[in-house]
Amino acid sequence: MLEIDNLHAFYGKSHVLHGVHFKVAPGEIVALLGRNGSGRSTTAKAIMGLADAEGDIRWKGQRITGLKPYEVAHLGIGYVPESRDIFPKLTVHQNLMLGQKRAGKGGRWSFDDMYAMFPRLKERQHTEAGVMSGGEQQMLTLCRTLMGDPDLIIIDEPTEGLAPKIVELVAEYLRTLKAKGVSVLLIEQKLTIALQISDRALVMGHGSIVFDGTPEELKANPYVRKEWLEVG
Ligand SMILES: Nc1ncnc2c1ncn2[C@@H]1O[C@H](COP(=O)(O)OP(=O)(O)OP(=O)(O)O)[C@@H](O)[C@H]1O
Numbered sequence: 001m002l003e004i005d006n007l008h009a010f011y012g013k014s015h016v017l018h019g020v021h022f023k024v025a026p027g028e029i030v031a032l033l034g035r036n037g038s039g040r041s042t043t044a045k046a047i048m049g050l051a052d053a054e055g056d057i058r059w060k061g062q063r064i065t066g067l068k069p070y071e072v073a074h075l076g077i078g079y080v081p082e083s084r085d086i087f088p089k090l091t092v093h094q095n096l097m098l099g100q101k102r103a104g105k106g107g108r109w110s111f112d113d114m115y116a117m118f119p120r121l122k123e124r125q126h127t128e129a130g131v132m133s134g135g136e137q138q139m140l141t142l143c144r145t146l147m148g149d150p151d152l153i154i155i156d157e158p159t160e161g162l163a164p165k166i167v168e169l170v171a172e173y174l175r176t177l178k179a180k181g182v183s184v185l186l187i188e189q190k191l192t193i194a195l196q197i198s199d200r201a202l203v204m205g206h207g208s209i210v211f212d213g214t215p216e217e218l219k220a221n222p223y224v225r226k227e228w229l230e231v232g
Pocket residue numbers: 011014016034035036037038039040041042043
């Protein structure tokens with residue numbers, strides 16, 4: 001479904017991705033792990049047309065390298081960046097309505113689906129998004145992207161800074177996506193959560209993929225965990 005081969009990315013003269021290659025199959029949750037600065041966010045940005053990229057990014061057989069961000073989104077790849085991405089002056093419900101623009105009313109998700117996943121958003125549906133807490137804005141960003149009905153969603157550090165209870169809700173959200181056939185590329189620091197919910201784990205180091213295997217294979221590989229993830 002998503003196939004990446006020999007991907008290089010650049011910030012000006014700085015060459016930060018060096019031949020990245022991996023695949024995401026339909027309905028698969030793939031965790032993209034690695035230390036800070038290893039190139040995970042840049043990989044997401046390169047796919048979304050937000051970083052200078054060379055190489056092959058294929059989506060459903062079509063080469064999408066170098067497309068504009070709105071073109072990539074239009075093809076069905078949703079992106080939830082690390083920074084919260086909401087319209088602060090609009091209400092929660094209005095934010096979700098804007099998210100729905102790509103899908104129209106024919107999408108697989110309803111407002112009620114979002115409110116069932118995150119009841120706090122239902123309580124606050126008429127509240128201006130900008131006055132909500134960081135965690136609530138994070139939930140809204142996830143839901144707004146999902147309302148566009150992507151077939152793949154790329155999520156950068158969704159649990160960063162969230163209370164454990166909300167982290168559990170986010171994990172449940174990811175399981176719901178998978179149950180409805182949405183693929184997920186999950187950039188995550190929390191190894192335990194990432195390994196619990198993912199079908200496959202990728203580890204990046206210095207702008208390359210240094211491990212690609214199942215969560216069980218990663219758990220059984222102390223070398224990769226110690227060398228590239230700093231856990232024993
Ligand atoms: N806008 C930028 N301009 C120049 N260099 C950048 C920029 N963004 C990231 N880099 C560099 O690119 C490399 C990869 O960074 P990237 O953000 O992709 O890593 P990461 O694994 O996602 O880590 P983090 O969680 O810290 O973002 C790092 O060396 C980083 O310093």
